[in-house]
Amino acid sequence: MRVTLQPSGASFEALPGERILDAARRLGFDCPQACRNGNCHVCAALLVEGRARQSGEVREHGEVFTCLAEPLEDCVLHWDGVLAPGELPLRKLACQVTLCQPVGGDVWRVRLRAPAGKPPRYHAGQYLLIEREGGSSAFSLASAPHEGRDLELHILARENSAIQLLEQLQRERIARVQLPFGDAHLAELPAGPLVLIAAGTGMAQMHSLIEHCRAQGFVHPVHLYWGVRRPEDFYELPHWSEWKTLPNLYLHKVVSDLCGWDGRCGLLHEAVCEDFADLGALSVYASGSPAMVYATLDALVAAGMDAHQMRADVFAYAPR
Template sequence: MTAESRRIRLDDRGLEVEALPGETLLEALEREGLRMRRSCRNGVCEICEISLLQGQLQQRYPQRLLDGDPCKPSLALACTSVPLTDISVKIKGLKLPGEVAVKKLNCDIASVEVLNRDVYRVRLHLPATASQAMTFHAGQYLDICLPNGRKASFSIASAPDQGRDVELHIRLMPDSEMSRAVLDYLQQNERVDIEAPKGGCWLDARSVTPGSRLVFAAASTGFSQIKSMVEHLLANQVMNPIRIYWGARNAQDLYHLALPEQWAREHANVHFVPVVSEPELCPDWIGRFGTLPQAILEDLDHFEDTHIYASGSPAMVYALLDACEAHGMQESQLHSDVFAYAPRPAKQ
């Protein structure tokens, strides 16, 4: 930080941003990848309003000098305000890098089709209007909202690069009244409410480090989350090594096997390994047997510059984490939504 620059403390976020000499508050925020509501930069629209809690700002238009007061904050326009001192501000609706807004949307149910004996592919058509547009990252999920208020979460199987349709893979589980209720509703109605996007385990092709190796581990319908990530990488021509492991008890549960096989044929950097854990269920299977952790450790002799994205049950994800940590991987190298919704006690 230079002597002429100023600190901008985002009071409700616990973060600090540096404003360069002469730089407006809005310019400083956007340079750091943060986003706020704005329309123009001449102070007329008054959308980019912030609350000044401490410090001093010079607002260029409308021209005035503003002093912060925690008890009675001053309102200023970020697009025309330059910090004169270190400041503390509060900004409603501020988004951190990569953060997107969760919306409740009413979508057309474009199709519901059977992929295998118990997995259905559902396509939803998102609203076209700008106010209802949805932005999501590869790997995030959505909630299906039923009229009785119940919700069910499903990974978005399509990549964000693929337009207004989103794809879901929904397994009909005999012992789950909720899965039946969701599929019944989707098959019998023309529209459905969703809340999206959700989930902190996602991937942005622009953040992939050159030379790093990406490993994807999916169990059962966890393949849907992995599908979104891989298709996003391929759409953006990411050439890093991509290894995909898809595990199931029975080979019949690998319900979309032809797709990852096609990725591997068409892209030299993609390697696909299907794994079946119960040989007695599929005597005709000629592929790998075992568990996902076993298959990955058989193939990888090191974890340097490797990131693993895992989608499946908490038991699978934590078994994979423990197995890889025992062979030198750091916990931070494995990414999964399981860590958020099913955390386990910290190791002693």
Template sequence: MTFTVTVEPSGRTFTATENETLLAAAIRQGIGLPYGCKDGACGSCKCRKISGVVTHGPHQSKALSADEEAAGLILTCCATAHSDVVIESRQVAEVGAFPIKKLPVRVLQLERAAPDVMIVRLQLPANDAFQYRAGQYIEFLLRDGTRRAYSIANAPHVQADVPMLELHIRHMPGGKFTDHVFGALKEKDILRIEGPFGSLYLREDANKPIILLASGTGFAPIKAIVQHLQHKGFTHPVWLYWGGRRPHDLYQDAWVRDAAATLPQLTYVPVVSDALPEDGWTGRTGFVHLAVLADHPDLSGFEVYASGAPVVVESARRDFTAAGLPAEAFYADAFTSEADKALG
């Protein structure tokens, strides 16, 4: 059977069958609901069900607790409709969202940026325009039918020079895809991708100061957003907080400092949590999201764009809303690994 799903307060509607999740149906019809992992692990797609009947597939309690579910919250990435449904979600993209496409890409360049970080540049087909927003991500389609998601680290306007996507991939030892990237993958290899996906993109009409929060390779979409800010001549104050365990985890620190020199309103705050004496680190220390709160104890007038490890994103969401940030002003992608998804 097919049911109608209404999204408030926008009033937009889409249809969903009882065999597909609300999120999959929304993506298929160009409705931009927020989401991250698409596997019930990160909680980015959580929203309130106003009416209707849904059932949840497997998901982690940290993404949706039993108490939250009893209070009417749902995860659209693993909820299926069994009646017409009305949900509340303020992050609905405008009509005319970019189409999701599958296409082949060629490995243009592999650059080791840190001991466990590879920058992979992918050449796009010259005759097949790929449109996306700065901050969105693509998924690799692997031969066994599985997928791996990575954020795009370059802004769309860069395509005018070279039709290319830049990705920042961290090595997860034992990980099927990242072992391949750090082992057998070579330039000129052909891969298949699908996208764009994700709701972590700049809301250009917000008129608010912005905080960009990244941990590790969560810097990738943040870099694309910074490039987009440069391109658009954005004038509102922007703070970029980038956290890593060791200084080498801030693998494009010099790039950020150069960008800050061209954007006077951009303040860059690197934060290291586990520096060793030999690192000679003299900058900020501790958890990166706590550095934000130390500098901005009242976040009620801000927008936040966050990307990185799930624990960082979840902690930031919780503590920032407690500091006055409106829930709808927190946009996030959590980099959920296969190991994270296996944890209950």
């Protein structure tokens, strides 16, 4: 029997006679539960559709205790606090600003430290929201999960909102953030080569992915394509020199507009297609503007890539 959860939309299959909580936990869901005998009410859910048996009684609606209830047919439950496999809870943290430093190309490197005893939980490649005067802004995490309390952001300071945010961080020395967000992450490492495609400060997300791969001992090749409009738009990365010595990491800087330098020129997808005659075995991650990401997707699909091989947060927040 299929059990579908609201409000998340996640679902799982329960075996005949299996209790809902047992099925969810067997399949890797993180569920609120304590006593497992229906006394604490922690695992309570609302049966919206379908029938379930609890303590010998068949129920068609109303509250059920998932540690006792067995679905008799496909069911829909409103069950708060359940996390699907790999999903992490959203948390709000007030972080200390430990570094706010320009690194070239109008980009600032910002380091935050979460409170002691509250290490942030996120997957490599996810992003956070940071409160600013009048709203909030999203920034990819350039740090990787193994760095514990320390978080890193790369902020392009060309628009007034970003400039004002940097002034706020330097003035208050506190950043109020919420995390994690984003589906284009590495909760699980792929079983083959990675291609990382970043435009501008989209490099922050790729920085997180590369550092995570290093920490996890990832043995497959990783190909990074970092694109900007002009050579002076590249900014300093703290681990670039170390990356150049790694045997399975291949670094490509690509300039699109002004090609007066000794590196590669053109569009990012052109560079990828030049390097790979066969795109079939690659896991591709892309970060940049919606226009850049969709143009890259279309070009790589035309070159033989399956669209499902590519992941990008743009697909969720700016669906085409």
